[in-house]
Amino acid sequence: MKVKYIVYTLLAVGVGALVFYRISANKEAKKEDKGPKKPQTVAGVIAKPQDFDNNLSLSGSIEANESIDVRSEVAGIVEKIFFSEGMVVSKGQILFKVNDVELRAQLSKAQTAQQLASENERRAKLLLEKEAISREEYDIASADFKSAKAETQLIQAQLGKTSVRAPFSGKIGLRSISPGTYVTAETIVAKLVNSSDVKITFSVPEKYASQMTLNSTVAFTIAGNTDTLSAKIYAIEPEIAVDTRTLRMRAIAQNPNGKLLPGTFANVQLPLQKIKDAIVIPTEAVVPIQNGKKVFISDNGKAKEIKVETATRTDAEILILSGLKAGDTVITTGVMTLKDEAPVKVRIQKTTKS
Template identity: 30%
Template sequence: MPTLLPRRLPLARTTRRSPLAALWLALLLALLPAVAKAQASPSTVIAARADTRTWSEQLEALGTLRADESVTLSATVTEIISEVSFEDGQRVSAGDELIRLEDSEEQAQLRAAQALRDERRNALSRASQLQSRNLAPRANVEDSQAQLRQVEAQIDEIEARLAAHRLRAPFDGEVGFRNISVGSLVTPGMALVTLDKLDVVKLDFQVPESRISLLSRGLPLTAHSPAYPNKRFQGQIESIGTRIDPVSRSVTVRAKLPNDERWLRPGMLMEITLDGASRQALVVPEAALIPEGRRQSLLVIDEAEMTAHLRDVSIGARRAGRVEVLDGLSAGDLVVIHGSQSTRDGQAVEVLGIVDESTSVAEILSRSRPAVAASAKADDA
């Protein structure tokens, strides 16, 4: 019978701790108090209140400016320029003579016709006197009257030709560049000078047919040009096109903008904002939003406990740094707009200031820097 030997138990393995692991453990133990202190200290934030404002459907478009009145003056006869009465960019009034063409031949014809008219008037006067004394037939008087009317018609014809030798401003406006000189030969249809009425300018732009319900005559709008970054031009819709473009599916809209200072010029590209029907909406600064995919959240401050809590919200339209909140928030709620990245859900907060119409984030930060620095020194001590 085999002898059963006692089973040898394995010797206990001696574990050796590496110096690197010991160093990491010591560092972790040293940082634990600082982490705990940081978790206990409140987060410094800047806040704003959710408020109810008048909100309107906005429509944005691009448009091109046109002069209120614009014309290119040209000659209707072949003649030589005898006088130019304007300079580049000069403002002129309706009826001012701008260009005169050589008209000496027509002036001579006019003087001859006027002399003939005087002769015919005298002949009519003599025939009338004789007829009144029954010394001449009535037919002589009638012939003299017809001859006088004929020469008067000739005078009107000559004066019309003379008017064609003088180019006058049809309305008040500003002339363009002077590209002609005295002595130049002009022909019918030849462009001589442009004239634009610029105290009011037209603004044409396209609006999709799906938004045509927002349009109405007299609707105010705001226009902006990259040429004047800090200037906004106010105007209103004057007319709406009667047809929809079958290709672009849009309608042409024309507005008018006052331009007393002559800042706007025909051909300029304008960015247009139209305000449609208005409503009351709950809005907060756009900086308060914390996006995460399709989810939008806000850090709402519990003013009783001074803690921030993450809250999901539904948002609507955005406009000029503000966003409409459709659900998840109430008017008067205090939301974090600066410092949200360093603030966790449920963490205590210290509000440096509340942004409103008269106070900005930059002003609050500027005022609070000395206090923040002193608080940091106290914490270090």
């Protein structure tokens, strides 16, 4: 029995010692928490007013200067094809020929009817001069002649459409027909594209619409090409698109080497008005929040949260419209984990612009 009491006593003493140790440790931790926090070392820049070349980055699409789907206006069997896939054709060049045997037969019939109607009209005129027939009978003969003549002209026009010609000079694409294919007005024979000049179509937000002018030069780049190319704005839509709240416009660029392919995506840099005394900070300093954007500045050794309004953004910098003033120390690192009023030690970075 004494052994059992001794064991119970030792267990109670051990539990009590463990509880006492945990309570003491918690008190020490609380004392440490109440002590001064170590400042977080961060990088920052001094906000300075500077001239800012305000460029708007936009997405655009390259289009051919002229582009059509080649079709036949008349239905029939393709008799002969006069082009090779991928070749350059000239305006007015015959591309293919549709069989016209039936139309020629109709033309012969119409011409015969026209000759007969012409002779009847001539005879009726002589009889009218001799007052052998009424004016009404002559008018009927004259109308029959005009109708027969119009029918002949209609068939001649249809015959002309059996030779399909290029409406403009350009490069013809892959054909979808062969000799003997039956084509209709719905059949797409090939694509004809003129891309000696190309169009770049893009849209700008409505708040910049008042700054858009004709003949302005824009710069653009395309994927797989490091060269910066230029184009000139030649057309602007007269109204804002209600669904996107943007203004659509189009620029034209020369393409002598044919390297700019229609359908290619273009990164457009549109120059806006130059802003004097602008506040520009590194993009990494801006933190997106639910109702806008914020930055942290250093104020007497503590981080201070400031809501800002931004505008144009480049790869490295962003334009601040409101919230910051010249001389503010803007924190650029650790901003995602930084808390308001947290102690900070700022290491000032040198800026490339002043």
